[in-house]
Amino acid sequence: MNIFSVNNILVHIPIGRAGYDLSWVEAIGTAFCLPCIWLASRERVENYAFGLVNVTCFAVIFFQIQLYASLLLQIFFFAANLYGWYAWTRPRENAAAAPAVLWLAPARLALCACACAVAIALLSVSIDTLFGAITRAAVALGAPRPARLAPDPFPVWDSTVLILQVAAMILMTRKYVESWILWSTTYALGVLLYYAQGVMVMALENIVLTAISVSGTREWILAARGPRRT
Structure with a gap:
């Protein structure tokens, strides 16, 4: 029994x-995702431990359902979770040096917006080629060969989610x-994307995550203090 297969069913809903x-893999990934986002909205470093399990499970799912940009996003998230864990906990000379919740400076905000727009456009037209190259490399290293490589059904929206979540992380x-x-x-x-792809529980999960992240936005706005960063 392969617990990482999307065909290994835990329950019929x-x-x-x-x-x-x-x-099973979707259930485990979802169970770890919700506390991860909630803990992050409260500035709790424990969110990164939950995040590592969550992104591993979701990477396995996205590979099997061929949402290529979302798969690459989980690989990035794994590395970013490790870095975030380090950045939030590394020893500092004084408590005042710890990272505080702040707004981006206007110049950096504009630069970030432009970079995201360009990256989304470039990835939208190249995601199938990029994933094909990654798949061939993985197969050469011993990974199982997919039954077929269909084009990404939603390259623009898939790429938009990837780039904006990379920026968010x-x-x-x-x-x-x-x-x-x-x-x-x-x-x-993500609610619309996963619903269209037939991953219903992840679509429902994204409704909950949208509510949590809106709450997190409010919490971090209230926590933001001091001058904008330059």
Whole structure:
């Protein structure tokens, strides 16, 4: 029994016309995702431990359902969770040096917006080629060969979620308020994306995550103190 297969069903959920088969890997990933986001909104470093399990499970899911940009996003998240854990806990000479919740300076905000727009455009037209190259490299290293490589069904939206969540994760490791605005936006997009791809529980989960991230946005806005960073 392969617990990492999306075909290994934990329970049948009677939602929709035909119901939904919840796999073990999706259930485990979802169970670790919700506390991860909630803890992050409260500035609790424990969120990164939950995040490492969550992104590992979701990477396995996205590989099997061929949402290529989302798969690459989980690989980035794994590394970013390790860095964020370090950045939030590394020893400092004084408590005042610890990262505080702040807003991006206007110039950096504009630069970030432009960089995201360019990256989304470039990735949208190259995601299938990029994932094909990664798949061939993985197979050469011994990974199982997929039955077939279909084109990404939603390259623009898939790429948008990837790029904006990469930006959100980077900003969150440095405790910028804008990270939660991006999380709220991408989770709302994720509801539509995962529903269209038939991953119903992850779509429902993103509804909950949207609510949590909106709450997190409010918490971090209230926590933001001092001058803007330059």
